[in-house]
Structures are given as C-alpha cells and as structure tokens.
Amino acid sequence: MRNIAVALVVTFLTTFASASTVDVYAWPLSAHKPQSLAKLSYNSTHATVSNYSPLTIPVGDEIVRVGFYHGGNTWAGVATAASNFGAGKERKVLLHVDARGEVYHIGFKAVDVIGSGKGVKGGEGLGVEVVQMQTGPTPHLNKPVVLTADGKVDEKVEEKTFFQKYWWVIGLFLVFQLVVGTSGKE
Numbered sequence: 001m002r003n004i005a006v007a008l009v010v011t012f013l014t015t016f017a018s019a020s021t022v023d024v025y026a027w028p029l030s031a032h033k034p035q036s037l038a039k040l041s042y043n044s045t046h047a048t049v050s051n052y053s054p055l056t057i058p059v060g061d062e063i064v065r066v067g068f069y070h071g072g073n074t075w076a077g078v079a080t081a082a083s084n085f086g087a088g089k090e091r092k093v094l095l096h097v098d099a100r101g102e103v104y105h106i107g108f109k110a111v112d113v114i115g116s117g118k119g120v121k122g123g124e125g126l127g128v129e130v131v132q133m134q135t136g137p138t139p140h141l142n143k144p145v146v147l148t149a150d151g152k153v154d155e156k157v158e159e160k161t162f163f164q165k166y167w168w169v170i171g172l173f174l175v176f177q178l179v180v181g182t183s184g185k186e
Helices: 002-017 162-183
Strands: 020-028 035-042 047-052 063-070 074-081 089-097 103-112 127-132
Touching (some): 020 103, 063 103
Parallel strands (some): 089 127
Antiparallel strands (some): 020 035, 020 063, 035 047, 063 074
C-alpha cells in the first residue's frame, strides 16, 4: 500500500514538473500588435489556464487572430470571428501537441452558452484542451501485381448468384401470372 502511494506521488510530481508554458495572443486585424490573451501550462495530456486577460476588440473589427509565437518570431494560429469574444460564449483554446509534447499549432472554438438561468457565466473565462497528434492512414505498398500471359492485369469477374443473373425472367413470369390470373376471373 505504501509503495502504491509513493508511486502515485512520484507520478504526480513528474507530471507537473515536466509542464511547459505557452503564451497565447489575440490580435485584432486593425491592431498593430497582439494582446496577451492567456498563459497556459500544459504537458502532453493536460493543460490549465495560468493567467487570462479578457480581450478588448476595437469597434468595427470582425476578425481576430489567435495564436502564439514559437521558435522566436514565428506565428502559428487561427483566425476567428470577433463575436466569439463577446458575452454569452464559452471559449476554448486547443493546444495541438506533437509526439514530443511540444505545441506546434493552436486552435480556437467558441459555442453559445445554452440557458440564461442562475450560475451561467457566459463570456467569462477560457477553457483549454490538449489535442495530441495522430498518425494518418498508411498505404499498403509492395503488393504484387499479377499479370496475365498477354501482360494485362488479371481482373477476376465476380460470380453472380442465380437470382442476380435471372431476376428479370422471374419478374416477367410473376407479371405474366398476374395478367393470366386476373383475365380468367371475368
């Protein structure tokens, strides 16, 4: 029991000791420089918002860039509607991390807060989610191609069942039976 507790404490400490931070900026189109939106602490599976500053958007701006600087002065991010920063929205920053656990891209999504009852705080705060890179589909390479004697690809013809071959004959027979059956009753 004691060994399990020690293992959990060590895991907990190493998880938060290896946490990194990223400064996320919001940059309205008419602004000359970006505004600090949030400081996020993250590891490869979990992230938290350390510091959040609500965004002030100049009147008339319809688009806001949300992103971060990595590798010095390289900007990575997305553009979103300025209305996503208004009241009644639940906002979330998506941190896209690579296999080493480093942020390579940022996403942003905002949804309307449903309901207007007590306890609903639309337009306040910021959520964060870590999205890990996933491997895409891989092609099946080096599959041998079988050729016929004349050098063409051997395409096998799919065998059809009796019903698939002669459905039309069965249909004609049934129609004939209906016609003959109804003409005999007069």
